[in-house]
Amino acid sequence: MSSSISPLPLFEAMFAGLSLPAMIVAENSKVVATNEGAAALFVMPVEELIGQRWAGLDANSTLIRWKGYWRRMGEGEKLTYVTDIETSRQYMRPITVEARRVTGDYALITLADRIEPDITDNEIVMLAKELRVGRWSYNRVDGHLEISSVCRELIGIPDGPVSKLEIGQLISAKMAETDFVKMANAATKLLAAPGEASLDFVIESTERTSLLNFVCHSIGNELHVTHLYGIVRRRTRSDGPGSDELDKYAQLAAFSVDQADDIILWTQPDDSVVYANIAASRQLGYGHLELQEVGFSALVAERDQASTDDSWRELRQHKNLRREYYLRAKDGSVCCVEASVNYVRLGEEEFACIIGHDATSDKLAAERNRLMEFSLERADGFIVWVRNNGDVHSVNNNYLEHTGFTPRQVEDMQIGQVCLDANVLDESTWDQLRTGQSVAMETKIHTASGGQVPVRAKMNYFHHDGEELCCLYFTDISTERDREQQLHLAQTALNKTAECVLWLDDTYRIKYANETLRQFLPSEMNRYLIGRDVLSILPGLDRSKIEAGEKQEFSLTDKAGDVHQMQLGSSLLNHNENRYYVLSAKDLTAGQQERDELESAFTEVEVMRDRLRDENVSLREDNDTKYNVNNIITVSRKYQKILTQVGQVADVDTTVLITGETGTGKELLARAVHQLSAREDFPLIKVNCAALPESLIESELFGHEKGAFTGAINRKKGRFEMADRGTIFLDEIGELPLDLQAKLLRVLQEDEFERLGGETTIKVDVRMIAATNRDLEDMVRKGKFREDLYYRLNVFPIHNLPLRDRPEDIPVLIEYFTKKYAKRQGKKISKISSADIKRISTYPFPGNIRELENIIERSVVLCQSDTLSIDFVRSSQSVTAGGEAFLSFEEMQRRHILDALRMTRGRMTGPTGAGILLEMNDRTLVSKIRKLGIEKHEYLL
Numbered sequence: 018m019s020s021s022i023s024p025l026p027l028f029e030a031m032f033a034g035l036s037l038p039a040m041i042v043a044e045n046s047k048v049v050a051t052n053e054g055a056a057a058l059f060v061m062p063v064e065e066l067i068g069q070r071w072a073g074l075d076a077n078s079t080l081i082r083w084k085g086y087w088r089r090m091g092e093g094e095k096l097t098y099v100t101d102i103e104t105s106r107q108y109m110r111p112i113t114v115e116a117r118r119v120t121g122d123y124a125l126i127t128l129a130d131r132i133e134p135d136i137t138d139n140e141i142v143m144l145a146k147e148l149r150v151g152r153w154s155y156n157r158v159d160g161h162l163e164i165s166s167v168c169r170e171l172i173g174i175p176d177g178p179v180s181k182l183e184i185g186q187l188i189s190a191k192m193a194e195t196d197f198v199k200m201a202n203a204a205t206k207l208l209a210a211p212g213e214a215s216l217d218f219v220i221e222s223t224e225r226t227s228l229l230n231f232v233c234h235s236i237g238n239e240l241h242v243t244h245l246y247g248i249v250r251r252r253t254r255s256d257g258p259g260s261d262e263l264d265k266y267a268q269l270a271a272f273s274v275d276q277a278d279d280i281i282l283w284t285q286p287d288d289s290v291v292y293a294n295i296a297a298s299r300q301l302g303y304g305h306l307e308l309q310e311v312g313f314s315a316l317v318a319e320r321d322q323a324s325t326d327d328s329w330r331e332l333r334q335h336k337n338l339r340r341e342y343y344l345r346a347k348d349g350s351v352c353c354v355e356a357s358v359n360y361v362r363l364g365e366e367e368f369a370c371i372i373g374h375d376a377t378s379d380k381l382a383a384e385r386n387r388l389m390e391f392s393l394e395r396a397d398g399f400i401v402w403v404r405n406n407g408d409v410h411s412v413n414n415n416y417l418e419h420t421g422f423t424p425r426q427v428e429d430m431q432i433g434q435v436c437l438d439a440n441v442l443d444e445s446t447w448d449q450l451r452t453g454q455s456v457a458m459e460t461k462i463h464t465a466s467g468g469q470v471p472v473r474a475k476m477n478y479f480h481h482d483g484e485e486l487c488c489l490y491f492t493d494i495s496t497e498r499d500r501e502q503q504l505h506l507a508q509t510a511l512n513k514t515a516e517c518v519l520w521l522d523d524t525y526r527i528k529y530a531n532e533t534l535r536q537f538l539p540s541e542m543n544r545y546l547i548g549r550d551v552l553s554i555l556p557g558l559d560r561s562k563i564e565a566g567e568k569q570e571f572s573l574t575d576k577a578g579d580v581h582q583m584q585l586g587s588s589l590l591n592h593n594e595n596r597y598y599v600l601s602a603k604d605l606t607a608g609q610q611e612r613d614e615l616e617s618a619f620t621e622v623e624v625m626r627d628r629l630r631d632e633n634v635s636l637r638e639d640n641d642t643k644y645n646v647n648n649i650i651t652v653s654r655k656y657q658k659i660l661t662q663v664g665q666v667a668d669v670d671t672t673v674l675i676t677g678e679t680g681t682g683k684e685l686l687a688r689a690v691h692q693l694s695a696r697e698d699f700p701l702i703k704v705n706c707a708a709l710p711e712s713l714i715e716s717e718l719f720g721h722e723k724g725a726f727t728g729a730i731n732r733k734k735g736r737f738e739m740a741d742r743g744t745i746f747l748d749e750i751g752e753l754p755l756d757l758q759a760k761l762l763r764v765l766q767e768d769e770f771e772r773l774g775g776e777t778t779i780k781v782d783v784r785m786i787a788a789t790n791r792d793l794e795d796m797v798r799k800g801k802f803r804e805d806l807y808y809r810l811n812v813f814p815i816h817n818l819p820l821r822d823r824p825e826d827i828p829v830l831i832e833y834f835t836k837k838y839a840k841r842q843g844k845k846i847s848k849i850s851s852a853d854i855k856r857i858s859t860y861p862f863p864g865n866i867r868e869l870e871n872i873i874e875r876s877v878v879l880c881q882s883d884t885l886s887i888d889f890v891r892s893s894q895s896v897t898a899g900g901e902a903f904l905s906f907e908e909m910q911r912r913h914i915l916d917a918l919r920m921t922r923g924r925m926t927g928p929t930g931a932g933i934l935l936e937m938n939d940r941t942l943v944s945k946i947r948k949l950g951i952e953k954h955e956y957l958l
């Protein structure tokens with residue numbers, strides 16, 4: 018240091034060796050001394066500076082301003098301000114000035130270059146930013162925490178003041194639990210004693226996931242750690258102790274495993290868990306360290322050391338296994354994990370690396386799907402899924418089975434080919450479906466054979482795989498419709514019958530009353546009829562007779578006050594495990610009315626006859642369907658009563674006994690009962706008891722086991738078994754041998770029997786209808802028919818009328834049979850000779866409708882024109898053997914048998930019977946007599 022003037026001797030000593038730029042300035046602002054530091058700032062020698070005015074060197078000052086500073090310094094104030102000085106190179110240099118008075122006449126000015134510290138600070142910040150290194154420090158003594166902006170950015174801490182607690186919460190939310198535990202452990206160690214730590218962790222944010230490196234130092238004195246500081250930076254290629262490629266891949270692998278969606282667990286033969294990734298910790302609800310503590314056996318239900326050893330043995334052998342584990346989470350819930358278990362050996366150590374995924378929801382979904390499929394394929398309904406352009410998407414099996422379409426045909430189908438109503442799925446229906454409502458309607462669906470099935474359709478909307486679908490669920494309502502119709506017919510018949518019909522329950526309360534009865538009763542009584550005790554309506558009735566099924570007479574006063582004498586019959590019905598009494602009462606005083614009705618029926622017949630007589634009347638196009646129930650043709654009012662009985666009994670499971678002469682249509686009635694019953698969809702099995710050889714009847718009815726008798730080479734089902742759930746029709750029941758009558762009775766009573774040669778008891782659910790043209794009551798009296806069986810069969814008797822008692826049916830039957838046989842024989846017959854109809858109508862028809870049918874069939878065969886002449890001559894009794902007409906073979910047999918019967922006084926069988934005379938087996942003769950329609954009155958005259 019050098020100076021020209023040295024006003025103060027201390028000056029040299031003060032400035033010696035100081036690099037701090039300084040100068041002594043007098044009150045007049047002249048520099049009286051300075052040093053090398055100051056000279057360096059001004060880039061000029063010390064000598065040049067001395068003598069210059071400070072107010073001039075300070076580029077922003079003037080003498081006046083200097084005077085002002087001087088005065089303020091005189092009041093003891095130290096002045097600090099920033100300004101610029103002009104260097105010898107004429108650059109302005111920013112500096113910070115500190116000035117204070119050192120004596121009365123001088124001031125000491127020290128100068129600091131503002132460029133260098135700013136540059137250094139900025140350089141550090143720039144570097145930190147560039148390298149993405151964040152600084153942080155924590156002063157434990159005063160609690161001050163400082164976090165640099167880079168550090169905040171890397172971790173995701175918002176700007177502004179944050180507390181330690183907030184930082185802890187923020188970090189734990191963004192960090193995997195395993196990492197957070199690692200970091201907390203490191204911090205605990207560093208707070209206990211000075212040291213350093215470096216660890217990697219993953220920060221997850223919505224924008225990205227970053228792998229960061231955290232370096233921390235702690236310093237302090239002998240007593241405690243006072244400071245923690247460190248950096249946070251992004252993990253880069255050159256970071257960490259191993260900076261080679263291997264290390265990079267190891268870190269990437271570790272990261273991937275940690276973050277994988279699959280559950281990854283590494284276990285060892287002692288069932289310890291050495292590693293669990295984030296997904297495993299999260300799924301099982303255990304922290305990383307907790308999992309290591311509890312071990313694998315605590316997670317797997319029913320696992321003990323023996324089963325662990327077995328698993329390890331298997332794993333060592335196969336190296337890779339597929340397993341399904343039910344893992345128990347910390348909260349007790351169980352999840353199903355489908356895993357691949359891999360065997361890994363590192364040196365001496367063995368590991369099982371379990372990689373699996375939570376299959377609980379998959380399993381539930383798969384199970385639900387299986388159940389859905391199962392239900393759909395077994396659904397009674399037909400299911401069709403349709404796209405919103407009308408294309409069929411898919412159908413269920415039931416649809417294919419019932420419509421007969423093949424899956425291939427269905428692929429190209431449109432809704433219009435599925436159901437009759439092509440607009441069933443129009444835009445407005447789709448709109449309605451989209452709101453979540455289901456739409457229902459009745460329509461018909463097409464079958465592959467061109468038929469149509471009436472259905473009820475229910476439509477529902479659903480969205481599947483980005484596609485709009487409508488699920489149409491069709492229910493077949495054809496049986497429902499038929500049944501409704503049948504029910505309607507039966508009810509109408511019941512209401513139209515001339516008899517009053519009542520059903521009572523077993524406490525004699527009225528369950529049903531038909532219209533005919535209601536006509537008698539005053540309206541207020543009608544209103545409350547159902548549920549009332551029958552005696553309160555018909556007080557004259559005798560309960561005990563109802564119970565015994567005996568006939569009784571009582572008087573009934575009608576609403577007009579007229580008294581009617583009624584005859585009542587009753588029968589007991591068992592239906593659906595309930596007992597009912599069916600009462601029917603006939604108005605005996607209504608004889609006149611009946612005669613009137615008969616007369617009007619005759620008039621009707623007369624009209625019809627007239628029409629036919631009216632010169633070869635044309636055949637009508639259709640039979641009057643009003644009288645056509647299951648092909649039973651009649652216009653007779655008397656016959657209507659029989660049909661009413663059929664309607665009454667059809668739907669109750671009662672045994673029916675149909676009696677009547679041969680050929681009157683007993684079998685037809687039996688079929689009608691079956692068809693109108695709920696058993697209609699099951700078989701009606703007919704057994705002709707007269708036509709079976711005696712030795713085979715038993716095996717026919719009840720079946721036989723293999724080897725039961727010679728010729729029984731196979732096991733065979735009997736008719737009763739075949740009729741299970743349906744109806745068995747025992748025709749000619751009067752011909753059943755006595756021993757079989759006993760067996761039949763057992764079936765009737767207990768619904769069970771054994772096969773011939775068999776020991777197993779077979780149970781069946783069969784409804785029985787029996788028919789006979791014999792007088793069973795008479796047979797009972799003569800001991801030829803079991804009385805108990807007779808009562809059992811006679812629960813609901815229907816007596817069929819001979820044709821001669823309903824001659825009004827003859828013309829319509831002729832018409833019916835003519836059409837039937839003309840069609841069958843491919844003939845065109847449009848008229849019938851009216852003279853012939855007149856002639857034949859007086860014939861007594863011992864063979865009844867069958868005989869008439871045969872006559873018409875034969876006439877149609879012989880018919881050569883469009884007008885039918887009835888070939889009546891050959892059947893007529895008026896033709897004698899010696900007459901011009903040649904007798905038919907049948908008629909000749911008939912007469913021959915009649916002659917034999919007359920000779921034996923009607924005895925058919927046995928040593929003095931007609932069978933011996935005719936050299937015919939008794940059974941064949943009986944059957945023949947019946948077939949030919951030979952009646953008692955013909956030979957017992």
Ligand SMILES: Nc1ncnc2c1ncn2[C@@H]1O[C@H](COP(=O)(O)OP(=O)(O)OP(=O)(O)O)[C@@H](O)[C@H]1O
Binds near residue numbers: 650677686748789870
């Ligand atoms: N009302 C009717 N309408 C049309 N056809 C009838 C009618 N009644 C009977 N038939 C016909 O007459 C023939 C004889 O009827 P069915 O066999 O039912 O009589 P059946 O009384 O059972 O005779 P059998 O006692 O000899 O067994 C059958 O072809 C039947 O179709």
